[in-house]
Amino acid sequence: MTQCPFDLTAGLPESPRRRRLLAGAGLLGGALVADLANAAAPAAKHVTDAPAAKGGIDDRYPFHGLRQQGITTPRPAAGMVAAFDVLASDRAGLERLFRVLTERIAFLTTGGPVPQTDPDYPPPDSGILGPVVTPDGLTVTVSVGASLFDDRFGLAAHKPVHLTPMTGFPNDALVERLCHGDLLLQFCAHTPDTNIHALRDIVKNTPDLLVLRWKQEGTVPVIAASASKRPESARNLLGFRDGSANPDSSDAVLMERIVWVGQENSEPAWATHGSYQAVRLIRNFVERWDRTPLQEQESIIGRHKPTGAPLDGKTEFDVPDYAADPEGKKTPLDAHIRLANDRTPEAQKHLILRRPFNYSNGVAPNGQLEMGLLFIAYQANLQEGFIAVQEKLNGEPLEEYIKPIGGGYFFVLPGVPVKDDFLGRTLLNA
Amino acid sequence: MKKHIVSLAIAAMVGGMTTAYAAVAPLDLVKPVADYKIYVSTEVTDLVAQTRAFTDAVKAGDLAKAKQLYAPTRAHYEAVEPIAELFSDLDNAIDSRADDHEKRENDPTFGGFHRIEYGLFAQNSTAGLVPVADKLMHDVLDLQKRIATLVFPPSKVVGGAAALMEEVAATKISGEEDRYSHTDLWDFQANVDGAQKIVQLFEPLIRKQDPKFADKIAANFATVDRILAKYKTPTGYETYDKLSASDRKALVGPVQTLAEDLSRLRGMLGLK
Numbered sequence: 001m002t003q004c005p006f007d008l009t010a011g012l013p014e015s016p017r018r019r020r021l022l023a024g025a026g027l028l029g030g031a032l033v034a035d036l037a038n039a040a041a042p043a044a045k046h047v048t049d050a051p052a053a054k055g056g057i058d059d060r061y062p063f064h065g066l067r068q069q070g071i072t073t074p075r076p077a078a079g080m081v082a083a084f085d086v087l088a089s090d091r092a093g094l095e096r097l098f099r100v101l102t103e104r105i106a107f108l109t110t111g112g113p114v115p116q117t118d119p120d121y122p123p124p125d126s127g128i129l130g131p132v133v134t135p136d137g138l139t140v141t142v143s144v145g146a147s148l149f150d151d152r153f154g155l156a157a158h159k160p161v162h163l164t165p166m167t168g169f170p171n172d173a174l175v176e177r178l179c180h181g182d183l184l185l186q187f188c189a190h191t192p193d194t195n196i197h198a199l200r201d202i203v204k205n206t207p208d209l210l211v212l213r214w215k216q217e218g219t220v221p222v223i224a225a226s227a228s229k230r231p232e233s234a235r236n237l238l239g240f241r242d243g244s245a246n247p248d249s250s251d252a253v254l255m256e257r258i259v260w261v262g263q264e265n266s267e268p269a270w271a272t273h274g275s276y277q278a279v280r281l282i283r284n285f286v287e288r289w290d291r292t293p294l295q296e297q298e299s300i301i302g303r304h305k306p307t308g309a310p311l312d313g314k315t316e317f318d319v320p321d322y323a324a325d326p327e328g329k330k331t332p333l334d335a336h337i338r339l340a341n342d343r344t345p346e347a348q349k350h351l352i353l354r355r356p357f358n359y360s361n362g363v364a365p366n367g368q369l370e371m372g373l374l375f376i377a378y379q380a381n382l383q384e385g386f387i388a389v390q391e392k393l394n395g396e397p398l399e400e401y402i403k404p405i406g407g408g409y410f411f412v413l414p415g416v417p418v419k420d421d422f423l424g425r426t427l428l429n430a
Numbered sequence: 431m432k433k434h435i436v437s438l439a440i441a442a443m444v445g446g447m448t449t450a451y452a453a454v455a456p457l458d459l460v461k462p463v464a465d466y467k468i469y470v471s472t473e474v475t476d477l478v479a480q481t482r483a484f485t486d487a488v489k490a491g492d493l494a495k496a497k498q499l500y501a502p503t504r505a506h507y508e509a510v511e512p513i514a515e516l517f518s519d520l521d522n523a524i525d526s527r528a529d530d531h532e533k534r535e536n537d538p539t540f541g542g543f544h545r546i547e548y549g550l551f552a553q554n555s556t557a558g559l560v561p562v563a564d565k566l567m568h569d570v571l572d573l574q575k576r577i578a579t580l581v582f583p584p585s586k587v588v589g590g591a592a593a594l595m596e597e598v599a600a601t602k603i604s605g606e607e608d609r610y611s612h613t614d615l616w617d618f619q620a621n622v623d624g625a626q627k628i629v630q631l632f633e634p635l636i637r638k639q640d641p642k643f644a645d646k647i648a649a650n651f652a653t654v655d656r657i658l659a660k661y662k663t664p665t666g667y668e669t670y671d672k673l674s675a676s677d678r679k680a681l682v683g684p685v686q687t688l689a690e691d692l693s694r695l696r697g698m699l700g701l702k
Binding site (some may be wrong): 007082087088118120121122128204207208210 | 521680700701702
């Protein structure tokens with residue numbers, strides 16, 4: 001019999017366990033004892049009980065559709081990106097990879113029982129979600145990097161127009177082993193365990209097709225639900241609300257223009273309903289940030305920290321009036337949000353949909369916290385989107401506190417509209 | 431986009447993960463296990479002889495000769511690692527790496543091949559290695575004695591093929607095994623040879639159960655051998671840093687797949 005060495009009551013029948021509880025409670029004496037015993041009887045809590053899901057464990061987003069999930073889908077609390085090198089050496093291998101990914105993602109995002117197999121063999125599932133996989137709001141979004149369009153698969157002629165390897169911006173200190181990849185998977189779910197389960201499932205099913213290159217997990221802080229008003233944007237590790245100026249992801253027409261590749265983008269036909277994805281691992285120097293006066297933090301970002309309101313506004317979603325502040329008396333001209341989006345008609349061209357997570361990775365060699373932003377942004381035109389916005393941000397005062405160290409540019413494949421179809425089919429048939 | 435909560439009857443499942451195979455008669459396992467024991471015993475005999483020459487060179491202060499004998503000697507250990515590992519005290523003494531010790535290279539408990547490797551290749555000296563060499567010789571002889579009386583459990587033998595490929599996937603692909611001498615490709619090939627030996631001995635049984643599976647394994651071994659052969663030199667193998675990025679990547683797929691496929695071998699042959 002295996003017994004957890006830390007659970008002293010493991011293996012004991014229920015009644016002695018309860019007797020211990022009663023004996024302990026007896027110290028308090030009197031009627032309280034009976035109350036405690038009654039309260040404890042039906043649902044005694046033990047330290048190693050699995051925490052109860054706060055709802056959403058059966059949430060499912062339909063896998064089939066013109067566009068992939070995980071982009072305009074509401075961002076859940078837990079995210080992860082995993083970048084891979086593709087090991088397949090020819091077109092047939094690449095198609096097999098896309099078919100396996102399609103099949104696994106369709107299952108993982110739907111959930112269901114894992115197959116029961118002969119115990120003499122390794123089990124097909126890691127088991128970390130138990131014998132029935134719960135979808136938990138999981139989305140898995142598949143994108144490809146510029147390197148997939150090299151000479152291995154004969155796809156060079158079909159590369160999306162703006163897809164290039166990410167090159168460093170002036171403030172970047174890119175680490176090669178944290179950059180690029182032939183393929184990137186973005187996992188999003190209510191809990192990190194669901195993402196880990198999905199990643200391990202895909203790794204197990206693709207031993208001859210994929211090898212991991214780098215991965216980064218992240219979370220966003222949850223807030224109390226409010227039925228009446230628009231929820232606030234989640235805060236990043238600088239303590240500021242992040243994404244306040246995001247375009248409205250529930251506006252399908254707007255998303256069609258800003259996020260999804262369509263006819264007007266002069267992209268290869270296969271790329272329609274795809275999207276450019278910019279991923280950046282942006283280290284935050286949080287100790288230094290936390291030692292910066294609040295008014296300076298707010299000037300650097302361009303927002304009030306407690307409310308997220310612009311410096312000339314009252315609430316988070318107020319639109320700053322920079323025309324009324326040409327000298328930057330209220331919002332400095334080099335404030336982060338003013339540089340990123342100066343609210344002129346011209347800025348409309350550069351809108352992107354940001355969907356970031358916060359990451360925390362232990363301790364840097366200097367004893368400071370290794371944490372920051374897992375920045376993820378989607379756009380129909382990478383050059384006009386992320387790259388143009390980042391170029392406006394080059395040299396901003398915030399650079400003292402941040403250091404991009406990894407990531408890459410990817411192109412999200414169009415969705416799988418019907419069963420029997422597979423991810424990447426339009427690319428392979430192009 | 432609004433959140434869709436779809437209620438679906440669950441259907442998607444992985445299909446065809448387990449094929450029912452005919453039971454393997456226990457008697458059919460006797461010969462391959464016996465043959466494997468002969469293989470191990472031959473390898474260990476070579477290990478003893480070469481460790482003698484290697485440790486003699488170390489003790490004589492013959493740096494060049496000791497360096498030359500380091501990789502070929504330990505290859506015999508790497509080839510039979512699944513059996514050698516059954517004796518964890520000896521495995522730790524003979525083959526542990528600096529990472530396994532709290533004070534790394536300076537830890538007094540760090541001994542065996544890699545401690546000598548550290549002296550020869552990182553410090554370019556045999557100074558202070560005499561007691562380490564004596565201890566290694568002693569441990570290798572002890573290993574030989576223990577293996578001679580060992581009853582080889584068939585599941586350990588068959589499982590050894592997968593264990594060797596796990597070794598390759600975990601420490602040989604990354605070039606972290608022989609970090610001072612960079613002779614990793616020797617160990618890489620020795621692990622692969624050891625795994626391939628086991629598969630060869632059981633091949634008729636595997637083929638009877640699933641000829642396609644047998645072919646797939648053979649093809650992946652052939653790919654690994656073909657890539658490693660590019661790095662053969664008249665006296666052994668190139669150093670790990672010579673392995674090109676594309677060849678390293680080309681090795682990953684077959685290695686991962688062999689580890690995955692060989693993990694099914696015990697089940698296929700009906701071994702618990």
